[in-house]
Amino acid sequence: MLPHRPFKTIPPIFFDIGISKEVGQRLVEADAKKTMLLYDKGIESTGISKQIAHYIRDAGIELIENNSIQADPPDTSVNAIAEIARAEEIDSIVALGGGSSIDTAKCISLLLRNEGTIDQYYGVLPQNPGVFLIAIPTTAGTGSESTIGGVITDTATKTKKVVGGPGLLVSQALLDPELTVGVPPYITATTGFDSLMHALDGFISEYAGLYTKYQCESTVRLFHKSIRSVVEDGKDIEARAHMMGAAVTGGMIITGASCSLIHSFGHAMGGAYPIAHGNAVTLFAPAVLEFVSEVKPDEIKWIAELFEIDVAQTDSPKEIAEKIGVAIATLAMEMGLKSIDAYEPEPEKLYQIIERAKSDVMTKTTPRPLEDKDAKWIIDRTYEIHRAIHQEPVA
Template sequence: MGANSFMMTFPQFFGRGCSKEAGEKLAAMGCKKVLVMHGKGVEAAGLPAPIVQAIESAGLEVAENNEVESDPSDRIIKKIADFGRAAGVDSVVAIGGGSCMDAAKCVKLLLDNDEPLEVFYDISHSQKTAIPLITIPTTSGSGSEASKGAVVTDTVNGIKRVIIGAGTTPAMALIDPELTLGVPPKVTAACAFDVLAHAIDAITSKMTCRITQAVSYEAIRLMESSYKQAVEHGDDINAREDMQLASNLGGYGIGNAKCSMSHAFAHALGALYHVPHGVCCAIFTPASLEYVSDTCPEQIRAIAELLHTAYDAEDSTREIARKTGEQIRRMYRSVGIDDITAYIPDEEEAIKRLTPVAEKDIMALFSPRPIDGESCEWVIRRTYELARS
């Protein structure tokens, strides 16, 4: 067996209140003018203001932009990059969830490289890196602060693209659980199942290794023990802290082993029907886990035990995976996440529209079993079967 590979390429700081250290961190890197990116929802919650104040108190000038949108499009990324370029910024700070952090990575990429965004859809295309990016997550789901990758909506083709490389790599992350205290229950619930999907994908990916599995198992343990408390009692800082750590560890996992089957379907459902990403992950994780189960029997049993799945000692790996998928569905339904039938009532429509997008998604490359038309149909039909159960 060859050596395991696990990379942690930039520093990350975790702790209550650490977001206010952004100014001193930027000053230490020699920055003078920073583009602070966030969305209008984060702005309405009052989260950017103390961070901006800390940056200005450290002697830096701030150019602030609040145009980040959910599932960021190529158009808004180009617009914000033009804003930053015109302002003459030498650094970027992202304050928000996965959409904001992914958008900021792509904005940094465009500021570093005098080329159009589309050329970087080819992940082999060379990327230069120059200005530093600090990511400050305000939700507990994407783990984007821990990874080099970014997801962007390609508005020309109506699909989601993944961009990854030196140009999308943050300089550091400041992970402050206090910023998540005001996240609404529905968003908290969806984010929790993004965490779970990241961990399961990383554990079952064909690029997995024991180190990836170790951090991903811990992400599952933390998620399972704290997600309901975080949803139902959003002011519980201990639950929020556990979910933030779970999210971060999930980001480490997919940053190394990549996402896999559930995310190929989640990207398709999100791009075509504009369903929140974490909801998409919740919907497709059960059947995806069952489909790949025969490739990783030890991992399936470990996941089942972490999620407190009831199964018999003589059960086959596939049966344990089936029961674990049913357990995951009970978990997401318990916090108000709908089944696929709420978004696409017609099963045949789902097969027709989702299949060609999912099988071409870049995450299909990392599935331990092939993602083709036949497997897509099986996963989608199984997802509807679960919804009807």
């Protein structure tokens, strides 16, 4: 068993409808003079970046805009934007968007106060704090605004790498549910399921403590209460707020308990196939929960209760985990997430991700050692679950 570690508190979070309008005020209070606003072309097309830029300029802040954020941010993109930021001598950053925008911004913040390129900081290494950074998420799922790390794609090895430490800490987060109203159903679903996976991995992590488990419980409840509403009725602002709450609490779970094998396999899958992160981690959750059920029986029962699953007194932890897995995979299908066969129809070919999953930083917190045979079982079991469910008509 890994030693206990304290829960680390995070910087100020401002959470309210319309709070993003205060971004300029927050920069002024931090004595910022020249800010870089980072976003992708999708956010630009919605007009949200134009609004945020107006709030910043209206506060008298000099602004440099950059719309070149990429999904699953590659190291090359991070390094290139960091060079622009250095040349412009910016003193602050505003990250607008989902996890890719925020993770990119956090890594750039680190590089502005530390020498070198981002590949020199894979892992959790000594580093100076970054520049003043405001995160304004436009999706509800990654929780990057409340973590001390980011995930970057190493283009040399085509693997996802975690960067962590004080250089990646967000200075303030402005959580505005209004900004998520226009997010399409599939992205809403995948990011929402990412929040759920933070909670499930948080429950089974060897770093988990009672405090982080309470956060896991809150995240699962908010997800269970609101995921259908946000996917089926994107204008439901109350449900959007619930899911944004689940997302930021999910980030706190990562900070406090880390994640575990669900994310190890999700990261490995994402490095090998073009798949949305939330979809990738959700694929493996049912099999992973079965895999750890005998060593985490109390947590499995807790999760079943939160999902309101009918459990018999005679059910073993593995049988309970099977019921949870079916419920998760069925809900994911109903919410539009794709089956594992959509990405790789031949299970044996997916064995290529095993070494990546075993070496992923999240595997360090697994409550049960992961051997090659175990990883193959998780992959094979994932196919078995998905194929059984996708043969059944949706109610």
